[in-house]
Amino acid sequence: MIGIIDYGMGNLYSLSKALERLGYAYEFVSRPERLNDFAGVILPGVGAFGDAMTNIRRLGLEEGIRTYAASGRPVLGICLGMQLLFEKSEEHGTHAGLSLLGGEAVRFRGDYKVPHMGWNQLQVKQEHPLLEGVNSGDYVYFVHSYHVRVSDPAVLLATSDYHQDVTAIVGRDNVFGMQFHPEKSGDTGMRLLRNFAGQCEGGKA
Template sequence: MIGIIDYGMGNLYSLSKALERLGYSYEFVSVPERLQEYTGLILPGVGAFGDAIANIRELGLEQGIQDYVASGRPILGICLGMQLLFDKSEEHGEHQGLSLLGGEVVRFQGDYKVPHMGWNQLKISTNSNLPLLEGVADGDYVYFVHSYHVRVKDRAALLATTEYNQDVTAIVGQGNVYGMQFHPEKSGDTGMRLLRNFAVQCEGVLA
């Protein structure tokens, strides 16, 4: 079963409905002691980085998430949830993240519309021959809503980008830690395929 981490700032309804459509069981979890019960975790997120990481720490979830990742089981961060996986963010001051992946979250800078909102094409990295991306093609469209983006420290963790006046991190993966800057649950067939691919990886994992 997949655990959806509920720390008060996630887009829980649409994500849970997407998993239901795919036929996968899930539970919302906000107690750190229960994280280890699941074969996969999803960390969603909508809102500001500082508020989100503060909520996670207030609930005592940070160590539980890190212990879960150390167990080798898969975790997926979505939108703000992906950003929280990294070292730090400059959103409304500097905030330390979960440091499960190396990199920092910075604001879009330039003479163009912010937030980045709408459908954009994926550009799959050449090193991205992973089960998570099975059936996903270069040029497939997904749906973004964000004002901040991730500068990844290790390029090997960069699985896909999109173009928004620059190359923008879209999908990351390193070991058992994955992230998607866009909302797969709102990204049509491509998003559902990505969620299914993640859920497949969670199958057969011993909780």
């Protein structure tokens, strides 16, 4: 069973429907004591970083998510949820994140359209079970105004190009993130979700 963390700022409907199409059981979870019921959890997110962390703390989920990650079970952050896995964001001031990975979310700066919205190609940086069946050149769907600068390039599983290298997929041990929306990214996105769900269910995809 996969837990989708509901802290009031996630795109829960499309994500849950994607898991249904893949045949994986899920439940929404908003209480930290229930996190241990799940083989893996997904942290979605839409909106502002600071508001998201405020909601997470109000629900008592901050330490719950950290403890869950320390247990070795898979955690996946999607879009804003990926940014929340890092140490901080500069969105509307400086806000501390979950610090499961090193780095910060910064705003796109330049003479180009912000937010970055649309289909862009992945550039795979290293082989990983999460990326099985996914290749450089595959397209995924982004919607974001902030992007993550990682402290350790070893966590970069894939990048994309939007006037610069953009962190697209990260992973270290059991903690993963996708800046784009896999649930809205066609066959490639479904493959990525299937790979993550397979890890949650003991590698059974």
